[in-house]
Amino acid sequence: MIKAGVVGATGYTGVELVRILSRHPEVQLAGLTSQTYSEQSLDSVFPSTAGFSEAVLETQDIRSLADRCDVIFTALPHGISMDVVQEVVAAGKKVIDLGADYRFDDIKIYEEWYKVTHKTPELAAASVYGLPEINRKLILEADVIGNPGCYPTSIILGLAPLLKNGMVKTDTLIADSKSGVSGGGRGLNLAFHYAECNENFKAYNIGRHRHTPEIEQELGKLAGECVTISFTPHLVPMTRGILSTIYASLVNPCSTEEILDQYRDFYSEEFFVRVHPEGQYPQTKWVYGSNFCDIGLTVDNRTGRVVVVSAIDNLVKGASGQAVQNMNLIFGLDEKTGLDFAPVFP
Amino acid sequence: MIKAGVVGATGYTGVELVRILSRHPEVQLAGLTSQTYSEQSLDSVFPSTAGFSEAVLETQDIRSLADRCDVIFTALPHGISMDVVQEVVAAGKKVIDLGADYRFDDIKIYEEWYKVTHKTPELAAASVYGLPEINRKLILEADVIGNPGCYPTSIILGLAPLLKNGMVKTDTLIADSKSGVSGGGRGLNLAFHYAECNENFKAYNIGRHRHTPEIEQELGKLAGECVTISFTPHLVPMTRGILSTIYASLVNPCSTEEILDQYRDFYSEEFFVRVHPEGQYPQTKWVYGSNFCDIGLTVDNRTGRVVVVSAIDNLVKGASGQAVQNMNLIFGLDEKTGLDFAPVFP
Amino acid sequence: MIKAGVVGATGYTGVELVRILSRHPEVQLAGLTSQTYSEQSLDSVFPSTAGFSEAVLETQDIRSLADRCDVIFTALPHGISMDVVQEVVAAGKKVIDLGADYRFDDIKIYEEWYKVTHKTPELAAASVYGLPEINRKLILEADVIGNPGCYPTSIILGLAPLLKNGMVKTDTLIADSKSGVSGGGRGLNLAFHYAECNENFKAYNIGRHRHTPEIEQELGKLAGECVTISFTPHLVPMTRGILSTIYASLVNPCSTEEILDQYRDFYSEEFFVRVHPEGQYPQTKWVYGSNFCDIGLTVDNRTGRVVVVSAIDNLVKGASGQAVQNMNLIFGLDEKTGLDFAPVFP
Amino acid sequence: MIKAGVVGATGYTGVELVRILSRHPEVQLAGLTSQTYSEQSLDSVFPSTAGFSEAVLETQDIRSLADRCDVIFTALPHGISMDVVQEVVAAGKKVIDLGADYRFDDIKIYEEWYKVTHKTPELAAASVYGLPEINRKLILEADVIGNPGCYPTSIILGLAPLLKNGMVKTDTLIADSKSGVSGGGRGLNLAFHYAECNENFKAYNIGRHRHTPEIEQELGKLAGECVTISFTPHLVPMTRGILSTIYASLVNPCSTEEILDQYRDFYSEEFFVRVHPEGQYPQTKWVYGSNFCDIGLTVDNRTGRVVVVSAIDNLVKGASGQAVQNMNLIFGLDEKTGLDFAPVFP
Secondary structure (H helix, E strand, O other): OEEEEEEOOOOHHHHHHHHHHOOOOOEEEEEEEOOOOOOOEHHHHOHHHOOOOOOEOEOOOHHHHHHHOOEEEEOOOOOOHHHHHHHHHHOOOEEEEOOOOOOOOOHHHHHHHHOOOOOOHHHHHHOEEOOHHHHHHHHHOOOEEEOOOHHHHHHHHHHHHHHHOOOEOOOOOEEEEEEOHHHHOOOOOHHHEHHHHOOOOEEOOOOOOOOHHHHHHHHHHHHOOOOOOEEEEEEOOOOOOEEEEEEEEEOOOOOHHHHHHHHHHHOOOOOOEEEOOOOOOOEHHHHOOOOOEEEEEEEEOOOOEEEEEEEEOOOHHHHHHHHHHHHHHHOOOOOOOOOOOOOOOO | OEEEEEEOOOOHHHHHHHHHHHOOOOEEEEEEEOOOOOOOEHHHHOHHHOOOOOOEOEOOOHHHHHHHOOEEEEOOOOOOHHHHHHHHHHOOOEEEEOOOOOOOOOHHHHHHHHOOOOOOHHHHHHOEEOOHHHHHHHHHOOOEEEOOOHHHHHHHHHHHHHHHOOOEOOOOOEEEEEEOHHHHOOOOOHHHEHHHHOOOOEEOOOOOOOOHHHHHHHHHHHHOOOOOOEEEEEEOOOOOOEEEEEEEEEOOOOOHHHHHHHHHHHOOOOOOEEEOOOOOOOEHHHHOOOOOEEEEEEEEOOOOEEEEEEEEOOOHHHHHHHHHHHHHHHOOOOOOOOOOOOOOOO | OEEEEEEOOOOHHHHHHHHHHOOOOOEEEEEEEOOOOOOOEHHHHOHHHOOOOOOEOEOOOHHHHHHHOOEEEEOOOOOOHHHHHHHHHHOOOEEEEOOOOOOOOOHHHHHHHHOOOOOOHHHHHHOEEOOHHHHHHHHHOOOEEEOOOHHHHHHHHHHHHHHHOOOEOOOOOEEEEEEOHHHHOOOOOHHHEHHHHOOOOEEOOOOOOOOHHHHHHHHHHHHOOOOOOEEEEEEOOOOOOEEEEEEEEEOOOOOHHHHHHHHHHHOOOOOOEEEOOOOOOOEHHHHOOOOOEEEEEEEEOOOOEEEEEEEEOOOHHHHHHHHHHHHHHHOOOOOOOOOOOOOOOO | OEEEEEEOOOOHHHHHHHHHHOOOOOEEEEEEEOOOOOOOEHHHHOHHHOOOOOOEOEOOOHHHHHHHOOEEEEOOOOOOHHHHHHHHHHOOOEEEEOOOOOOOOOHHHHHHHHOOOOOOHHHHHHOEEOOHHHHHHHHHOOOEEEOOOHHHHHHHHHHHHHHHOOOEOOOOOEEEEEEOHHHHOOOOOHHHEHHHHOOOOEEOOOOOOOOHHHHHHHHHHHHOOOOOOEEEEEEOOOOOOEEEEEEEEEOOOOOHHHHHHHHHHHOOOOOOEEEOOOOOOOEHHHHOOOOOEEEEEEEEOOOOEEEEEEEEOOOHHHHHHHHHHHHHHHOOOOOOOOOOOOOOOO
C-alpha cells in the first residue's frame, strides 16, 4: 500500500483527492492537513465523506507527515507550495504539486506571470510537467511533479496531435475556454457568490490568464518551435467541467476525417482520451466526475480552419484525478488504478 | 459472475444501472434493450459510457434475454412491466422491477391509484417491496422485487424509527418533498423543458401523487396501524437529488438527542443510512451520485413537532443503486458490493 | 416628485430599490449611501444600472440625506437601522425600513428572537407592519414602516383568508418555504458560495428562523387569537423567488372551490395578489421580477387538510417592490405606480 | 395608439413581445394567434401574464388580423413566415418578421443555407435588415423588416466599429458565441431537456450554423468587402443571455484605449449600446431582461489581436425588444419608447 498525504485537504481539489484516494485499492490515506479546519474531523467539514474517512485534519507539520508518507499531494495556492515541496523532497519522498510552482521549465517565465520569486530553482528545473499522455516517460522517473492546470490540460490535449504533426500555423492558435465555478476554489469571493454567477456568463482575464505560459510551453515543445496563443477563460453557471473551443488555421487543406485519424492514432493507447466520431462534439456532462478528456473536431473549409473541442472535469482530469494518474505512474501501478469510474450522467 | 440484463436501458434509471453494473466486480452485463434506440451502440446514445461498455442495444426479446441472464432489471413505465416480469419468472430468473407494478401488497390500491388493471396478481402477491433497510429478510428470498419509488425511499427511511417506536401521532404526518428534474425521466415534456424548469420552483400533484399509497403501506406496517400522510412533491432546478422535510406531532415531549439516539440505534447496522449529529441537516449534494440516505432531525418544542430531513440521490438510492443493493442481497453478496463509491462533492 | 433616499444601496434589496425607483414616474432619487463603495459611481458597482443612474454613492450622513429627501428607505441589517430611523424621523421625514427592527408590536419578542436590545421602543410602537393587503389603512398614516420579511409576506398572504374566516385549526399550521439564494444577501458566506449551492438543496434554521415571530404576530391578529406555526426555510439553487407550501387542518370539510371563492373575495381589490384557478399552483417563475404574490390551493379530503401554495419574487414583493408599494400609499399615489411591470418569463 | 398583432404568440419570442407591448404606452395589442393554443386565454398558457392581458389566442386568420392592425409581428419558424408576410403587405400594413426569411439581400444565400425556396423574392429584396444601430435610415422607410438573429445582433454590434474603420484583417474573424437555452425555443427537443442541459456545456453546429451568412452579409457591408467568419455557437446552462467573444487580428498595433475611443464615438448616439471602460467586460446578467447590448474589449499585444466581448438578452435585444425598437422607428416614435426598463440584477 502506498501511504499518501494531502496538504491542503479542505479545498475542492483537496477533498476530490480524498474522494479518489479513499477508494483507491493501493493507497492508504496517511494524513490530511488544513490550515482552516485543523483538529476537526474531515466529515464534519465535508459530510459527504462520512463513512469513507475517519481522518482528523492536522495542522501542517510537513516533517511529521513526510515520515508517515510515500507521496504527498500539495493542494495549495501558488507561491506557498515551495517550502513544503522542498521539505518533502529533503525527506526523500515524492511530491505531486497541484499548484503552478513546478510547471515551468524556465522559472523566469513563472516569475514574470506569477509575480513571485521562486525559492527552489533546482527543484523547479528537476520537476516534470505531469501530463501523462504527453510526458509519460519523464513522469516515471520524477520526484516532483508539477500537476498541470485545468485549462492547459484541456487545451494541450486538444491541440497536441495537430502541433506534433505540423498540421496548423502556429501563429493562428486561439483557445476559447469555459469553466465551471468550482475552478475558482472554495475561498470566498464576490465573483463566485451564487447570485452573481447563476444565470450569468462572463469572460475574464482576457489575454493575461496565468495558465497561458504553461500552455505555450508544452505546445512549443510539441511543435518544436515557439508558440503563442490567444487564451480567453470564461465562467459557466455550473459547478464542474471545462470545455475548450480551439481554433487554428490549417497549413494544407484536409478533411475532418483525416485529422480525426491522426487523433485516433496519437491517442490510440490512451484510456483517458476519447476521440469522438465526426459530427459529434464532447459535452462537459459526458465526463462529469471522471478522469476522461473527450475530444471532437471539425474542419471548416470555408475559412481554412480546424476547430477542436475538448472537455474535461476540471477537478478530476483537470486536477486531482490527473494527480492520482501521475502517482500511479510513479509507483509502477496501472495508470487507471482507482480512476476507472464512469462519468455520472445525467 | 452474475449475468444481468436491463430492459429499458436508455432511460435515466436504465443508464444509471449500466453505470453501476459496468463497474460491479461480480456482474457481467449480458444484455440491454431499448425500444427507441435498438441496434445502436450504447455509447452512441450515451457518449458518457464510451470505454465502459461496448454493448449494442437490443430489441426487446425477453425469452432470449432471460436465457442469457440470472437477473433482469426492468426500467419501464408502470403497467408495461407486468408482461416482462411474468416471462422472466416463467424462465426461472430473478427480476427487479424499478416501476410501480410490484410494490403493493393490495393490488386494489395499485389499481385505484394507477388506473390500470393488474395482469399478474399472484406475482404481485409474492413480490417484495425492496427497501433493504426495512425488508431485508424478505428480499433475501424474493423472486420479484418491487423496487421502491424515489420519494417513498426518502420518506419511509426518514420516518421508520419514529413509527416503529410509536413516537408520533400517525394522523399528523406531512411529507414535503423536493426532487431534481431527472426524476421526471428522459421523455420529452414541457414540464421538463429547460427554460421552464430553470430558475423556477413549483409544487405539483398535491395530495394525489401516486407515490402516496406505497408510503402509507410501508409506514402502516411499521406503525402496526393504518396511516395516512399528506404528501406534496416539488420540482427543484437541479438534476439529481431528493430532499424530504417531514413533520409529525410527538406523542410525548422529548429532546432532539433522544430521538437521534433512536435513529442511530435503528440504523446502527446500515452502511447506507447516515444519521447526522444534532444541528446538522442533510443536503442533497452530500449524497450526489451515491447510494446513501442521509438523515437529520430536530424537535421543535414550541409546536410539539419533530421535523425530519432526509436526502437521497433519486437515481441511486432512489432507483438504480437500491436495485443493485437488492440484487446483491438476492445473490448472497455483501450488500455494498459495487455501491461503495463516495458522493461527488462539490 | 417624491425625493427618495436609499441607505444601504449596494446590497441586493438596495440595488433593486434603485432599479424600481429609477423608472418610477413620481420619484427622484436624491441620494444613495454605501459603506463599502462610498465615493464610487453606482454603475461601477452595478454595471447593470449604466444609463439609468448617474448617482455617486455617498458615505452615510443621515442628516444631510434627510434634508434632501421626503422618504428614506433603509436597507440595512437588523439592529443597525434603529439609529438611522430615529434620525430620519427627527428630521420629520418618512422612513421605510427593510430590516426587522420595526416589524414588531411587542419589542420583547423582537429582542428575544434577535438577541438585540431595541433602542427606540416608542418608534417601534408607532411603526406599522407594511403589508398593504392586510394593513393598508394603518400604512396610510404611518411615519415608520417595518417592511415585511420575504418569507412572512408569502406565508401571511397565503393564509390570511383562512384565518380571517376561521376555516382552519390554528394549532395545525405548517409553512414549508423555499427561497432563492439572493435572499441571503450580497455578503460573502460559504453557504452562498456558488459551488456549495448549485445542484444542491437544503433546509436550514428549522423551527428557529427569525421570521417566525412576525408570521405568528400577523396571523394571530387575523385569527383573533394566538397562533404558533412550524416554519422551515430551504435554499433553492436559483437566484430569485420564494415558494411557500402551507398546511392546515380544516375545521369543517369543504371543497377546494369553496375556499378559492373565499380567497377571490378576500383579494378582490388587490392588483398584486393573483389567485389561480383550481388545479393550478403558482410557480416562482410566474412572478419573476414582479410585485405579484400568486396563490393556489387544494383541499385534500383524505387528510382533512388544505394545502396552500404561494409564490413571490423575494426581492420585489418580498422586499423592495413592497417597500415602494408602501411609499406609494403613504404619499397618496396609486399603489401600482412604478410597480406594474410584467414578470419576466421565461 | 398603434394597433399591433402577433402571429405565433406562444413561443418565447411571442410571449416576450406580449410582455413588452402590453406595457408600451403607444401600443394596443389587437390580436394574438397561436396554432397550438388557439381559443385559450393567454394567461392560461402563460400565467405570468395574468393581470396584463385578457387576450384570447386566435386561430391564424391573417386577413382578419391585418384589418385590425397597423403592424404585425411574425414570430414563426423560417419558411413559414413568407405566406403571412405577403398577405400583410398586400393589406397595406407593416410587418416585422422575427424569423430569417427577410434578412438576406441575396435570396440565393438564404436558399443555400436554409434549404428552402423563397416564395416572395420581391418582398425579400425590398425588406430591410432591422438592426437599428446600423441600418436606421433604411428601417424608417421599410414595409418589411427582417429582424436580426440573436447571435448576429451580438456579433455585428461587437465588430461594427472595427470593420467600418478598417482596423482588422477581415480574414481573421472568429466569433465564439454562447447562448442561454431559451434561444432554442419552446418546442420540445432532447437538446433542451432540463437534465441534458443543466450542469452541462457544449458546442453545436460548428462552422455551419445558419446565422453565419447574415453575420457575413452585414459585416461585409460595413467593411466594404466580402468577409468570412468562423462562428461557433454554444449552449450555456442558463435561460437568457448571449455572450460573444470575438477575435480579430489588428492591421496596425494600437492600444485598447484607442479602440475603445472608436467604439464610444461610433455608438455615441446609441442608448441601447453601452461601451464598458478598459478592463471591464460585459456579463450577460448585466443586460438581463433589457434591450441593451453591452460591449467591452481588449487589445492583446502579445498576439496582435483585439478581443471583443458583447452581451445581450437573446429574447430582448436579440429578438422581441429589437423588433419593438424597429416598430418605434417605423412609426416615428422615440426609439426607446416602452423599452427603457432596467436590467433585472441579480
